[in-house]
Amino acid sequence: MEPRTTHAPDLEEIQQPPLFLLGARAMDTAKRRGVLQDLRSVEMVDSMDDDFPRFNGARGLLGASIRTLLFDTWVQDFLNDHPHGTVIELGTGLNSRFERLDNGTVHWFDLDLADARELRHALRHGTHRRRTLAASVTDPSWIEAVRQSPGPYFLVAEAVPIHLDEAEARQVFRMLAQQLPGAQLALETASATMLDGQDGHDVLSRVAARMRWRCDDPAEPERWHPDIALTRTCTFARLPAAVSRRIPQRQRGMLRAMATVMRRQIQGYRFNLYQLGPKGWPAL
DSSP states (O other): OOOOOOBOOOOOGGGSHHHHHHHHHHHHHHSTTOSOOOHHHHHHHHTBOSOGGGGTTOTHHHHHHHHHHHHHHHHHHHHHHOTTSEEEEETOTTOOHHHHHOOSSOEEEEEEOHHHHHHHHHHOOOOTTEEEEESOTTOGGGHHHHHTSOSOEEEEETTSGGGSOHHHHHHHHHHHHHHSTTOEEEEEEEOHHHHHTGGGSTTGGGSSOOOOOBOSOTTGGGGTOTTEEEEEEEBTTBOOHHHHTTSOHHHHHHHHHHHHHTHHHHHHEEEEEEEESSTTOOOO
16 A cells, blocks of 8 residues: 655645635534535645644634535526626635536636645545646736636635734735626625634634734725725625525524524624626626
8 A cells, every 4th residue: 555645734824724624624624514515625624734633622613614615505506597607716825616517517716825835735536627827816917817817707715814904914815806797706805803703713823824804894994995895895794695594503503592592603704705897897
């Protein structure tokens, strides 16, 4: 039997959260009644030399899986309407969203910094419809490659903009509104309450990277550019029906309890969908 090949992650501080998210998906998949079914994440964890068990028992594991499920659902909705469109994952990290959602016709871009790109390249299965771009989300150089791909466009940025400062987040929103008009953008926002309490969070306290963009109102980006519109926003307490149905009853009960006990924190962490286009631009 050949020895198992392992890959030792060597990621910068800002890229440490993807390790937690990868572990969360793998551990959720291993559950009898998990939120996700992500066998690719299990394979990736098995091939890496990292202390994933340090996250065992963390309450944030459930939240991470639900967030991933929600973004998967929004991407799937887009693909149902535009099966030949283009999805751009901003800050892909070690996500296996393409493997979960590939419909055989979608065009896909993974955008990330060079070291995460190299590690993911060693772990992933490739296809001619999937391209990897090594760049920061704040660097406009990657957009031209995306513009050569068939539209419409859906950009998903799980656990990325909240680690930027406000000036950088504003820059990204404006850049995307100007360069990819008509696209949709999915991301989460965190309030000042969430940022102030992250050092006491059961997961965030275990990684060096910190949330930096304080956003108390997810409609705030609408004031940054006239072609930005918030079309959907929700919290863990009020999830879309398609997502809620996928969550086991016991976990739904936990979310209801948290919505009462931790009301400010739950309300302060939101999942949002933005339309980028001139006012009156029809939703894709």
